[in-house]
Amino acid sequence: MFIKHLIIKETIPAENIIREIPFAKGMNFIVDAGKDQEKGNSVGKTTILKLIDICLGAKDRKFIYFDDETKQTNEKLKNYIIDNKINVELMVVDSFNEENSSEYILSVDLYPRGKRYINGIETNQNDYWQQLNVILFSNYANSPTFRQLINMFVRIDQRADNNKFLKFLDRTNEATYENIYSYLFELQDQEVSNCILDLRKEIADKDKEIKNFMSINNFKSIDSVDQKVNLLESTIDELNNQMNMLVSSRKFKENEEKISEIKIEYANYNNRIDELLFKRKKIKDILADAKQEIKNGIDEEVLRNLYNETQKAMGNLHKEFEDLVKFNDELMHNKIRYFNSQLEKIDKQTVGLEENKNRLFEKHKNVIMLIEENKIDQYTSLQNKLAEYNEELGSNKNIRSTYKHLESRRAKLVEKLEKTEGEAEVKKDSLSIFNKYFSQYSEKTNGEPFMLYKTEKGFPFGIDSVKRGLSTGTRKSIIAAFDLAYQQLAKDLKKKAPNFIVHDVIETIDQVALGAIINIVNSIECQYIVAVLKEKIKDNDLIEESNIKATLSENNRPFRN
Structure with missing residues (x-):
């Protein structure tokens, strides 16, 4: 699927299109007017990218007018959006060339409690995501979820700049990432991959349940409970002996x-x-x-x-x-x-x-x-102690029994997981195909080839030669090479996936890397949508005027206000 256009419009008092941005195959730049007019870093270039992300299901609409870093709200823009009931729509299509290409209009109200629509039909948030999972990925099982998948294609953070690479989601565990990459790279049957993810989630939940149970019952090791049971049984035997000596x-x-x-x-x-x-x-x-x-x-x-x-x-x-x-x-x-x-x-x-x-x-x-020597009171005292110890023994035996039941359930889940993973066929061909493109593209963008590999434990994937301390520019160009390589992999696998890549600002990428990215994009017929300072690209012979899809300025912001 490609992005055909983005439309921003007022719906109150009457429908009025504020801005329409057409997109095409190849490079699509959102730029400022240039240094001769005003500085271009604050004219709303990334706002356009955020609007694309919102149409693709991002929840945080308020960051259009709220700066999370400074905690400042653009009250003028906020009031304009609310008063005029601003709506944004994104059209996605199967093809720019075919007459019978499927078209979908994804429409979102930007004001608080605004609705979402697909082809004019109001849709709640979950249904919106599920339908997009089918439209863009043909993922009817909805696992992984749409927002888990789309974030590798639309690398936009509603709150700040986005430099995330392999870990492109917030607060996501390794098991979920493995399921996502397994789906995208077709490393194994997706039904099996989903089953593995579910088992890992169950094990994690069981671990949490066991931890909470231990905390509530105030023990750190089951061995301490075992020792307590043994000691209580020994004490109870001794009390019984003392009572038998009395009577x-x-x-x-x-x-x-x-x-x-x-x-x-x-x-x-x-x-x-x-x-x-x-x-x-x-x-x-x-x-x-x-x-x-x-x-x-x-x-x-x-x-x-x-x-x-x-x-x-x-x-x-x-x-x-x-x-x-x-x-x-x-x-x-x-x-x-x-x-x-x-x-x-x-x-x-x-x-x-x-x-x-x-x-x-x-x-x-x-x-x-x-009772010898009339020791009724002594016998009664022993009897009371015996009752207390028996109650404590019963409680600890119950704790031990429950703990062992939880551990037994966890062990069965682990056994089932190991069996499922052992029987799962891992397809490494797709990884080899991907690395063929990734190594070529990264050598062009960064001067050395990189490769993606499967790890034995921890995070499921790693990038060879990527070291700590890489500059943002180097990281950005590697991400671009990675995303472009995936576009080629999806075509080779005949896997339905977005044919577009949306990146935020790329000012830190050098001219060599930028030129390489442009050449690769033009050669594989995908869309690369990015915000950039016009100064960065003005002398680049590879960029045509038609590649610039929107030019923004202080007097010509996304909402023209």
Whole structure:
């Protein structure tokens, strides 16, 4: 599929085409007006490329007017897009020459919550991607996804310049990349490749599940759980031995309920006796104080003062002072007699309770003495500990069982993956075909041949001779050679894929590399769409005026505002 044109238009208050950019086979340049008018780095050249990417399913429409680096919003452009309901459409075609060529119009509203359309039919985002996967790749299985594939052909980042090479996607794991490259290079049957990807995802999910399970249950190694189970089992055996030394477990269990009832009754007797003994002590203290008062005698002077004050207050009293002394003496003796009688009652009750307690013990002596030296409390304590340890043992055994189940499931997935990979036929012919073109093209663009190779582990592919520290220009020209080589591979494999390459700014590519790219593009009849400063290409004899598809300036920006 080729890109035939890009149209930017207002839809409110009436439909009005702002800009139409036609494209053709070969080189397609988006340039500035030139240094004689104004600087060309800020006139919106990459905006045109972003619009192509948006029509091809990119989600981030806001970066048309929002600069992610400076976090600044072009409010004028934003309001214009919203107020006039700006829409952009991209036409893709099978061929520029055939009369019956298939045409598809991909249309996207640029304003917030705007819609997407294919041939005028509104389409939600997922359906939009799936249909494009069929239109541009004939990928009905939708694995890999459209956006995973198209990013190798449209190397545009909505946020910033794009220098990505083999890893052309954000936040994508190696298994997904292997599936993508397997599809693009037809390294193995795609159904098998998709199965391998699914298995790797399942294994990754299972690894995450196991990790979370270990974190929740607070262990770092299953061996620590095994050791804990062994230790708990050993401790439980020791507790059982201690209990058996105290009592015959069988006999105790047979009488356990009865012993519990006796213990409660026995404890009640003790509590009541303790209460009576406490009362007895209080009474003894009261009696001691009373007897001491009698022994010390009554303070008659205090009593006389009380008598006189009362007489003054109430007048003539019917009793003499001697009567008061006698009454006070009798009161003290009555107090002693009362508390002595209370003491006798308490002693009698205490004796009765003691006798009842002893009778209770004698009556159930055979049951209680199942335990040596009457160690009921010790046995009960061991019993409680045993219950706690058994509960802990059960919990850890459950953890171990669940962990082993998860590991077993993971092992089966790994086994299935290894079997599937072992049986999968890897086709290396396509890689050899690709490297034939890649080595030729990279030698022309970079002065030395490069090759793509399959790695044993880690990222699935590597580039031989690519070293760290390459300049952006060198990297850009290698990417161009790589993408052009793939165009040739797809033709040789008769594989349906986009016949266009969209790159952002190439100012860092030297003239030799640029000339090589132009010659290669013209020789293989693909589209190469790129933004570049006009100054970079103005003296290049290989570039014709027809190759320049849009010239932008400060007064002639993409939206002409």
